[in-house]
Amino acid sequence: MIAPSNDPRWERLRKAVALEPVDKVPVCLEGVAWSARVAGMSLEEFLSDPNKATQAEIDSFKLVGNADCVNNPTFAAATLSFMWMTGVKRPGFELGPDEPWQVEESGLMTPEDYDTILEVGWPAFQAQFLNERIRPGLLEEFIAFLEKGPSVIEQVTAADMPYLCFAVIIQPFESLCGGRTFTQFILDLYRTPDKVEQVMQAMLPGMNDAAIAGAAALGSPGVWVGGWRSASRMLAQPLWDRFVWPYVTELVAQVDAAGLIPILHFDSDWTRDLPRLLELPAGKCILSLDSMTDIRKAKEILGDHMCIMGDVPPALLSSGTPEQVYEHCSKLVADIGPTGFILQSGCDIPVDAPLANVKAMSDAAADAAS
Amino acid sequence: MTETLTTALIEMREDDVLAAVRAATEAGTSPAGIIAGLQAGMKTIGDKYEAGEYFLSELIMSAEIFKRALAELGLDQSAAGTGTRGTVILGTVHTDIHDIGKNIVASVLSANGFKVVDLGVDVPAQRFLDAARENDARVIGLSCLLTTAFPAMRETIATFAAAGLRDQVSIIIGGGPVNADLALQLGADGAGISAQEAVILAAKAVEGGVA
Ligand code: B12
Numbered sequence: 001m002i003a004p005s006n007d008p009r010w011e012r013l014r015k016a017v018a019l020e021p022v023d024k025v026p027v028c029l030e031g032v033a034w035s036a037r038v039a040g041m042s043l044e045e046f047l048s049d050p051n052k053a054t055q056a057e058i059d060s061f062k063l064v065g066n067a068d069c070v071n072n073p074t075f076a077a078a079t080l081s082f083m084w085m086t087g088v089k090r091p092g093f094e095l096g097p098d099e100p101w102q103v104e105e106s107g108l109m110t111p112e113d114y115d116t117i118l119e120v121g122w123p124a125f126q127a128q129f130l131n132e133r134i135r136p137g138l139l140e141e142f143i144a145f146l147e148k149g150p151s152v153i154e155q156v157t158a159a160d161m162p163y164l165c166f167a168v169i170i171q172p173f174e175s176l177c178g179g180r181t182f183t184q185f186i187l188d189l190y191r192t193p194d195k196v197e198q199v200m201q202a203m204l205p206g207m208n209d210a211a212i213a214g215a216a217a218l219g220s221p222g223v224w225v226g227g228w229r230s231a232s233r234m235l236a237q238p239l240w241d242r243f244v245w246p247y248v249t250e251l252v253a254q255v256d257a258a259g260l261i262p263i264l265h266f267d268s269d270w271t272r273d274l275p276r277l278l279e280l281p282a283g284k285c286i287l288s289l290d291s292m293t294d295i296r297k298a299k300e301i302l303g304d305h306m307c308i309m310g311d312v313p314p315a316l317l318s319s320g321t322p323e324q325v326y327e328h329c330s331k332l333v334a335d336i337g338p339t340g341f342i343l344q345s346g347c348d349i350p351v352d353a354p355l356a357n358v359k360a361m362s363d364a365a366a367d368a369a370s
Numbered sequence: 371m372t373e374t375l376t377t378a379l380i381e382m383r384e385d386d387v388l389a390a391v392r393a394a395t396e397a398g399t400s401p402a403g404i405i406a407g408l409q410a411g412m413k414t415i416g417d418k419y420e421a422g423e424y425f426l427s428e429l430i431m432s433a434e435i436f437k438r439a440l441a442e443l444g445l446d447q448s449a450a451g452t453g454t455r456g457t458v459i460l461g462t463v464h465t466d467i468h469d470i471g472k473n474i475v476a477s478v479l480s481a482n483g484f485k486v487v488d489l490g491v492d493v494p495a496q497r498f499l500d501a502a503r504e505n506d507a508r509v510i511g512l513s514c515l516l517t518t519a520f521p522a523m524r525e526t527i528a529t530f531a532a533a534g535l536r537d538q539v540s541i542i543i544g545g546g547p548v549n550a551d552l553a554l555q556l557g558a559d560g561a562g563i564s565a566q567e568a569v570i571l572a573a574k575a576v577e578g579g580v581a
Contacts, residue, residue: 232425235425292546350516
């Protein structure tokens with residue numbers, strides 16, 4: 001939730017979500033690795049300490065100058081393992097000090113694990129999996145990251161930098177699919193659908209309680225409800241209807257009940273199922289698109305129902321000129337804004353995007369308002 | 371007989387496809403006839419995908435059924451054509467680990483009669499070159515989803531040039547952010563944004579000489 005505020009940036013964000021008129025389309029930076037690059041910090045150092053990651057975000061936010069907020073104020077590679085049950089190659093460890101991290105989708109989860117999950121429950125299974133199959137100490141690393149939450153929020157507040165979200169919650173689909181690998185998991189859905197469904201139903205209750213409670217306690221405005229491999233484009237309609245949508249609606253309800261904004265971080269193409277999003281509570285959610293979903297169609301279908309965020313294509317941000325970015329963003333602001341729209345990159349700003357391009361994105365929103 | 375087979379494949383009924391393959395074999399249908407029935411199914415599935423009726427899950431499941439049906443006949447994927455149309459070395463370039471699209475390209479190429487040597491993900495330039503030499507391949511397919519991996523594509527192409535092999539192979543690139551302009555910039559021979567385009571490019575490369 002975002003409380004009414006004297007700060008025009010917070011006000012814009014609050015109104016964008018509530019679908020009220022704004023003086024300017026707010027701009028959100030989803031920087032992560034990119035913020036380290038422009039702040040002159042190696043990726044190894046960025047990942048070494050949540051407060052350093054936050055510092056890089058603060059520095060990059062200041063360098064852009066006229067953005068309204070950042071999306072996540074910090075980052076840890078362990079989060080990716082926690083969400084997707086995969087290893088992550090890290091700069092400074094398995095990779096050179098400034099090489100972007102890589103998710104290792106290698107199928108550490110076996111079909112037998114479905115029964116184990118049913119037997120011992122998801123939390124116990126996950127804890128053991130992280131430390132025994134991925135890397136010893138990984139769970140403790142993730143917990144240490146979460147424990148830094150209050151100090152990160154303090155740092156962000158002192159820097160006067162609005163942010164949207166300090167937690168990612170995850171559907172059973174994403175964790176199982178990451179652990180099994182996309183291809184194997186699809187085969188599981190065709191061959192043993194009842195077993196997978198049983199596991200998902202066992203996982204869901206309580207799976208994200210700690211993350212939601214933690215975010216609420218920190219005063220985070222929202223929580224990500226993530227969708228990557230569960231995109232409409234990936235799945236036949238009957239599979240998506242059975243294994244994705246019921247879980248997304250339940251998680252959105254949980255986040256909403258905690259008074260937080262569900263930020264639907266939906267990568268890849270969700271166009272087919274946009275009408276289904278009308279089933280989610282009105283004026284509460286942010287739909288964050290990565291440029292593969294048809295954002296104009298999203299506006300047409302959902303414009304009166306939820307705030308839309310996005311979706312400057314990553315390839316444009318890294319390879320385009322500032323003029324091209326500016327032109328693209330001006331059109332987005334005109335077509336999707338001004339009400340119920342937050343201008344952002346499609347998913348993360350790519351690590352190699354020039355600062356001038358990100359400034360051009362932010363300027364486009366500022367100029368459209370004046 | 372092959373009609374049942376084709377329909378079962380289009381409807382993702384794995385056990386029925388395998389049963390139909392066995393029944394057709396017992397009834398004396400030739401392996402070539404059975405393969406033709408399977409390929410007709412794969413073609414319809416590809417068309418339905420292009421038309422937005424089918425999604426990635428159907429491509430993946432049908433590719434798996436196709437593979438198992440061939441195994442039932444004692445064949446591997448490279449035998450799918452009436453004669454193989456040539457070898458494609460395929461991989462996701464160095465620093466990139468996205469493989470959903472690459473895997474689909476691999477199975478669609480196989481279903482269309484190409485032998486595919488899949489090098490996996492995060493593949494260094496030298497491995498593409500080594501594999502091309504080992505397999506005497508004329509087509510190299512680079513999959514890339516990260517703009518930050520563009521330099522890895524450039525390096526791979528340069529590695530072929532440095533080895534004096536550039537003129538003997540067609541290097542085609544593909545993946546979300548890839549387009550014809552980029553192919554031009556990097557000095558690749560073509561770019562495709564779908565598995566169908568991969569087939570067209572590979573066919574052009576082997577049938578029409580180096581593009
Ligand atoms: C699924 C996914 C993942 C999965 C990958 C699982 C897997 N096994 O592949 C996971 C979750 C692990 C992942 C991880 C990451 N990802 Co990712 N991911 C995606 C996502 C959502 C979908 C990609 C996909 O599979 N599409 C479906 C397939 C079928 O499409 P396709 O690959 O384009 O393939 C088709 C065609 O292009 C073509 N084709 C493909 N290859 C070839 C080859 C040839 C020769 C030809 C002719 C044709 C061809 O045919 C295919 C079939 O039609 C995209 C979103 C997007 N907008 O694309 C992001 C995306 C690609 N990821 C991105 C990023 C940044 C990452 C991470 C770095 C994230 C992070 N913050 O940690 C990591 C690490 C990646 C790394 N080091 O490589 C960015 C890339 C941005 C950029 N710089 O360009 C994207 C664009 C998301 C975004 N908007 O920010 N990701």
